[in-house]
Amino acid sequence: MTGRTTRLRRLLAAPEILVAPGAYDGTGARIIKELGFQALYLSGFETSASVLGQPDVGYLTMTEMVARVGALSEAVDLPLIADGDTGYGNPLNVHRTVRQYEKAGAAAIHIEDQTSPKRCGHMLGRHVVPKEEMVEKVRAAVDARRDPDFVIIARTDARTTMGLDEALDRGAAYHAAGADMLFVESPESEDEMRRICATFRGVVPVLSNQIEGGRTPTPGVRALQEMGYALAIFSLGTGFAAAKGMRDYLETLAATGDTSGVLKDMILFDEFNRLIGLDEHAELDRRYQVPG
Numbered sequence: 001m002t003g004r005t006t007r008l009r010r011l012l013a014a015p016e017i018l019v020a021p022g023a024y025d026g027t028g029a030r031i032i033k034e035l036g037f038q039a040l041y042l043s044g045f046e047t048s049a050s051v052l053g054q055p056d057v058g059y060l061t062m063t064e065m066v067a068r069v070g071a072l073s074e075a076v077d078l079p080l081i082a083d084g085d086t087g088y089g090n091p092l093n094v095h096r097t098v099r100q101y102e103k104a105g106a107a108a109i110h111i112e113d114q115t116s117p118k119r120c121g122h123m124l125g126r127h128v129v130p131k132e133e134m135v136e137k138v139r140a141a142v143d144a145r146r147d148p149d150f151v152i153i154a155r156t157d158a159r160t161t162m163g164l165d166e167a168l169d170r171g172a173a174y175h176a177a178g179a180d181m182l183f184v185e186s187p188e189s190e191d192e193m194r195r196i197c198a199t200f201r202g203v204v205p206v207l208s209n210q211i212e213g214g215r216t217p218t219p220g221v222r223a224l225q226e227m228g229y230a231l232a233i234f235s236l237g238t239g240f241a242a243a244k245g246m247r248d249y250l251e252t253l254a255a256t257g258d259t260s261g262v263l264k265d266m267i268l269f270d271e272f273n274r275l276i277g278l279d280e281h282a283e284l285d286r287r288y289q290v291p292g
Contacts, residue, residue: 003147003149004077004078004079004080004105004107005079005107005108005147005149005150005151006149007038007079007107008039008079008081008107008108008149008151009149009151011038011039011079012151012181012205012230012231013205016225017221017224017225017229017230017231017232018038018039018230018231018232019037019039019221019231019232019234020037020039020040020041020081020231020232020233020234021037021040021041021233021234021237021238022040022041022042022043022046022233022234022235022236022237022238022239023040023041023042023072023238024042024043024046024047024049024050024068024238024239025050025071025072026071026072026074026075026076026276027275027276028238028242029072029075029076029078030075030076030275030276030277031275032076032078033076033077033078034275037078038078038079039078039079039080039081039107040072040076040078040079040080040081041080041081041082041083041233041234041235042065042068042069042072042080042081042082042083042106043056043083043233043235043236044056044060044065044083044085045083045120045235045236045239046235046236046238046239047060047064047065047068047083048060049239050239051064051068052064055120056118056119056120056123057117057118057119057120057123058085058116058117058118058119059117060085061088062088062093062096062097062100065082065083065084065085066100066101066104067104069082069101069104069105069106070104070105072105073104073105073106074105079107079108080105080106080107080108081106081107081108081109081110081151081153081231081233082101082106082108082109082110083109083110083235084097084098084101084109084110084111084112085111085112085114085118086111086112086113086114086115086116086118086137087111087137087140087141089116090137091136091137091139091140092140094111094137094140094141094144095140095141095143095144096144097109097111097141097144098140098141098144098145098150098152099144099145099146102144102145102146102147102150106150107149107150107151108150108151108152108153108181109141109150109151109152109153110153110154110155110181110183111137111138111141111152111153111154111155112155112156112157112183112185113128113129113131113133113134113137113154113155113156113157113158113170113174114126114127114128114129114157115127115128115129121155121157121185121186121209122185122186122209122211122214122215122216124160126157126160126161127161128156128157128158128161128162128170131169131170131173134154134156134170134173134174135173135174135176135177136177138152138154138174138177138178138179139177139178141178141179142177142178142179151180151181152178152179152180152181153179153180153181153182153183153207154171154174154175154177154179154181154182154183155182155183155184155185156170156171156174156182156183156184156185157185157186158170159184159185159186159187159188159192160185160186160215164184164187164192164195164196167184167185167196168184168195168196168199171184171196171199171200171206172199172200175200175203175204179204180204180205181204181205181206181207181230181231182200182204182205182206182207183206183207183209184196184206185209186209186214186215186216187216188215188216189217190217190219190223190227193208193216193217193224193227193229194227194228197227197228197229198228201228205230205231206228206229206230206231207229207230207231207232207233208224208227208229208231208232208233209233209235210224210232210233210234210235210237211235211236211237212236212237212240213240214236245265245266248262248265249262249265249266
């Protein structure tokens with residue numbers, strides 16, 4: 001079977017936009033595969049929320065993120081695009097981060113140009129390092145990969161505080177340093193999104209980060225493809241939906257002491273076991289059973 005990095009390269013080069021929903025655990029990864037998506041995305045935001053119960057403000061470590069990359073890569077064979085935050089330090093740290101993400105099974109990583117401690121790309125209060133510093137991080141990331149198909153995505157957060165022109169200038173510099181894809185975070189209008197795509201059309205593919213309730217418009221996959229995006233990550237919606245479902249369930253339990261009224265909104269025991277692979281386990285158990 002073709003490797004995940006090579007498959008991701010082919011998907012990104014195809015004329016159709018690639019849609020990568022976010023997953024923060026193995027159950028979500030399995031649902032994404034079951035529904036026919038061809039790639040998935042792992043965000044630092046949802047990993048921080050699910051592992052630490054903390055906001056995406058720089059608490060999550062590289063080790064914790066690599067562990068989650070490995071777990072999702074083991075759960076499904078889809079190409080995994082993973083959030084690498086700032087690379088967790090200077091260019092030497094970026095070099096090690098790329099090696100660890102690649103070893104854990106990611107097919108792509110994105111590194112951003114924020115100062116440390118970083119913040120979610122749709123929060124205010126973000127600041128960016130000098131462009132030249134980020135260029136060296138991109139160079140370190142490119143040099144670190146062992147698989148030439150492993151995708152290096154350079155993200156800039158300059159739009160919010162320094163304007164779109166600065167963000168586009170940084171994107172061009174990061175591509176010149178070797179980035180395979182650009183991630184201009186949090187444009188604030190569809191006109192800005194079109195300008196990003198037009199600037200880099202035919203030069204380097206670009207991605208859109210679609211966050212429900214965030215700073216960037218969410219016009220739908222068809223409109224994103226028409227704009228010229230090669231990849232749309234729906235990075236946080238699965239976590240938002242799961243939190244709403246858990247809250248509804250727990251509110252019902254707290255208020256009534258009876259969950260029968262929410263059964264219609266749940267995946268129940270047998271179906272959930274099938275989803276997480278109990279049938280596969282049973283087959284392995286039969287295959288390796290010691291004759292009695």
